[in-house]
Amino acid sequence: MPLSSAEIASALATIVGADAVVSDTAKMGAYLNEPRKRFHKTAAAVVTPPSVEALQAVVRWANENHVGLIPQGGNTGLVGAQVPLFGTEVIVSLARLDRIRSIDTAAGVMTAEAGVILENAHRAAEAEGAMFPLWLASQGSARIGGVLSSNAGGVNVLAYGNARELTMGVEAVLADGRLYQGLNALKKDNTGYDLKDLLVGAEGTLGIITAATLKIFPLPEDHETALVNVASPEAALDVFQLMRQRLSSRLNAFELIPHIGLDFQLRHGMLDADPTASPSPWYALIEVTRMAGTEPGALQSALEATFEKSLISDAVIAESLADRTRMWAFREQMSECQSKEGASIKHDVSVPIAAVPALISEGSAAAERLSPGIRPVPFGHMGDGNIHFNFSQPAGADPKAFMSQYDEALHEVIYDVVLKLGGSVSAEHGIGQLKTDLLKQVKDPVALEMMRAIKTALDPNGILNPGKMLGFEPS
Numbered sequence: 196m197p198l199s200s201a202e203i204a205s206a207l208a209t210i211v212g213a214d215a216v217v218s219d220t221a222k223m224g225a226y227l228n229e230p231r232k233r234f235h236k237t238a239a240a241v242v243t244p245p246s247v248e249a250l251q252a253v254v255r256w257a258n259e260n261h262v263g264l265i266p267q268g269g270n271t272g273l274v275g276a277q278v279p280l281f282g283t284e285v286i287v288s289l290a291r292l293d294r295i296r297s298i299d300t301a302a303g304v305m306t307a308e309a310g311v312i313l314e315n316a317h318r319a320a321e322a323e324g325a326m327f328p329l330w331l332a333s334q335g336s337a338r339i340g341g342v343l344s345s346n347a348g349g350v351n352v353l354a355y356g357n358a359r360e361l362t363m364g365v366e367a368v369l370a371d372g373r374l375y376q377g378l379n380a381l382k383k384d385n386t387g388y389d390l391k392d393l394l395v396g397a398e399g400t401l402g403i404i405t406a407a408t409l410k411i412f413p414l415p416e417d418h419e420t421a422l423v424n425v426a427s428p429e430a431a432l433d434v435f436q437l438m439r440q441r442l443s444s445r446l447n448a449f450e451l452i453p454h455i456g457l458d459f460q461l462r463h464g465m466l467d468a469d470p471t472a473s474p475s476p477w478y479a480l481i482e483v484t485r486m487a488g489t490e491p492g493a494l495q496s497a498l499e500a501t502f503e504k505s506l507i508s509d510a511v512i513a514e515s516l517a518d519r520t521r522m523w524a525f526r527e528q529m530s531e532c533q534s535k536e537g538a539s540i541k542h543d544v545s546v547p548i549a550a551v552p553a554l555i556s557e558g559s560a561a562a563e564r565l566s567p568g569i570r571p572v573p574f575g576h577m578g579d580g581n582i583h584f585n586f587s588q589p590a591g592a593d594p595k596a597f598m599s600q601y602d603e604a605l606h607e608v609i610y611d612v613v614l615k616l617g618g619s620v621s622a623e624h625g626i627g628q629l630k631t632d633l634l635k636q637v638k639d640p641v642a643l644e645m646m647r648a649i650k651t652a653l654d655p656n657g658i659l660n661p662g663k664m665l666g667f668e669p670s
């Protein structure tokens with residue numbers, strides 16, 4: 196007989212203290228309301244353990260009583276992985292484990308607890324003259340445990356890699372309450388399976404991360420940033436290749452933005468001034484890091500080479516921090532500006548970089564055939580082959596009717612194109628509860644069997660983030 200919510204809350208209060216348990220539905224709002232506003236189940240309770248030991252006690256109890264636990268960081272995930280699927284789970288907020296345990300700039304390692312807000316990790320590294328380069332629009336709320344568990348990417352993946360590549364080791368509570376102490380900081384360690392790589396990107400289905408050793412880098416002296424006019428995604432790809440040849444790992448961002456995004460943002464007063472040099476069908480936001488002791492001007496000279504080859508028609512280089520901030524705001528507001536234009540249907544997909552132009556042209560054409568007048572708004576991390584392939588409803592259409600008629604159908608059409616081009620249906624946001632069925636359809640069956648076997652071995656009672664990602668629980 197499953198425990199009632201009241202019994203669960205009361206047992207948790209005995210373990211961690213009543214002040215660490217929220218059971219009043221109204222007070223759970225901050226933990227339940229997620230950014231996509233798609234998932235609306237309640238939870239049995241929210242628990243905020245004050246220490247690793249308290250968390251271990253909670254997990255041990257949940258395992259013995261078959262109570263589902265959902266680890267939660269900043270609740271900014273975009274696939275519903277951090278909120279309930281059944282309504283009977285307990286949300287385990289890591290917010291109180293928020294210490295930076297150590298920073299060693301000589302070794303290039305920072306040890307941060309799971310509840311550290313990403314922006315605070317940036318500040319802590321900067322205070323020591325170093326940089327933690329994982330940069331997301333949600334960094335003011337997202338926490339290290341959530342960022343690692345969703346293997347987040349962001350705008351610096353090109354130069355520094357995604358969360359997995361930035362993690363050297365993790366400490367995590369396993370489903371039976373044991374603590375996996377994997378906080379190593381070794382560049383080389385060939386002693387068997389890489390368990391860290393299993394836990395990173397597991398969306399809380401294999402363990403609850405309590406801390407991680409993260410790679411930090413020397414703080415750049417400066418950034419050189421430009422918004423460049425390109426005629427097409429094909430031209431943007433040529434510019435990207437040339438930038439890579441000239442700038443190598445100093446190229447830390449190459450983001451593609453369509454003109455319609457500028458229209459939306461100017462129309463809705465989201466920019467204090469037009470950050471672009473002149474009108475263009477597409478823009479590329481390009482950024483280069485400049486390290487201490489190097490001369491400025493690398494981006495400018497690389498851009499001159501692209502002008503000579505007629506790959507770009509115009510460009511503006513940021514001359515001040517305000518210019519840079521405005522250019523990045525233009526990029527970061529791409530998702531939000533769509534919400535002011537009615538309903539939108541979104542796809543976080545990736546393809547091999549050379550296939551980005553085909554993805555955009557074939558996907559846009561297929562969407563137009565399905566829903567005449569639909570407005571494609573593809574943007575994002577061109578340098579990673581990761582496009583946020585979003586579509587706004589036709590101007591003036593009824594948002595509800597548009598969504599009910601086209602949401603599912605458009606996903607099918609776009610994922611068909613993505614798969615045909617050898618891509619992935621989830622580039623950086625993960626699977627959660629949004630794409631569980633899709634994963635079953637598109638993932639290699641042998642890979643799915645291996646994933647289920649791992650889940651069964653590490654969480655035989657299926658208490659960790661039940662139903663998420665695999666849509667499968669060991670029985």
Ligand SMILES: Cc1cc2nc3c(=O)[nH]c(=O)nc-3n(C[C@H](O)[C@H](O)[C@H](O)COP(=O)(O)OP(=O)(O)OC[C@H]3O[C@@H](n4cnc5c(N)ncnc54)[C@H](O)[C@@H]3O)c2cc1C
Nearest residue numbers: 268269270271272276338340341344347348349398399404
């Ligand atoms: C405005 C905005 C912009 C974004 N931009 C990007 C982007 O550019 N690139 C990108 O990759 N993502 C982006 N995201 C989504 C991104 O995945 C999240 O913002 C972030 O990585 C999640 O961190 P969080 O602390 O909010 O995790 P949550 O949302 O709380 O949780 C996410 C997942 O991690 C699990 N989890 C949380 N903490 C732990 C833990 N300690 N141990 C085990 N599992 C845990 C949860 O169960 C869930 O499965 C964006 C989101 C928003 C709202």
